[in-house]
Amino acid sequence: MQSPRLSSPTSPEAAPYRYALRAVPSAPAGALRIATWNINSVRLRIGIVRKLVRLAAPDVICLQETKSPDEVFPREAIAKLGYEHQAILGMKGYNGVAILSRHKLHTWAPHQWCGKADCRHIAATIERNGAALELHNVYIPAGGDIPDPKVNPRFDHKLRFLREQVAFWKSATKASRILVGDLNVAPYESDVWSHKQLLKIVSHTPLETDLLKEMLAAHDWVDAARHVVPEPTRLYTWWSYRNQDWKASDRGRRLDHIWVTPDLKPHLAGLHVIKGARDWTQPSDHVPVILDLKL
């Protein structure tokens, strides 16, 4: 991995961090804008992918739960939106991840997690202004209902997946990296609408939140959203379809994350959670999270 050449920030503290709910300011000049979004079927929701592009014009869009085999992935429609560089890894019915980019990508060979070829991780290197950034798009298993690995194989799979991630990032060499995705864990108290009521609910159990924090520590990752919007401010990226009025009840969780390696921390130039996307026509239950990185 070639080391990136990054411009020096004027002052690390001067980065204009923003937490946007509805409108999205343009990315600062020269910034790389990366979006992550659990789209819950890319073929069904290609229209709101277009809407995100019009609203925020990301340079790179990382999708999870594309639910599309590669041979029927809407490559051409997405290329027409300006994303001609595409790294996709899909299967029938479930899972599926994609990196869609305006800039050239060097795609990595898929890495298998828990011995399964289940399309939960895709990685690519992006070239931009002479910098090489390694981007990882991850979809961690949801984990089913019962938070006990002995009786619930899906929860067991989730914990094993998290442990493999911890080991992987512990042994990774040093590089400029970004990890995004639907990690299906809301790690902190202010990442859920009720810490107390969700302690035994999959996505916020101590087993999972401890493992996610281990994964963070394993590579000295910076949780970009929490860097911009520190606790105890509540921050969510997902609201259940089952709530009659998601906005009024506001029973959300922060399941979607953007992490960066420490060398990129001074280059963080903005963070936007597009909460308004939860109200778009036929929405995903997740909303896009956007990071601006000044290079």
Add this chain to the structure above:
DNA sequence: ATGACGGATCTAATCCGA
């Protein structure tokens, strides 16, 4: 904090999401 919603699939009833 369950399962009222929603998507995909062997287009009916089931699995899965979180």
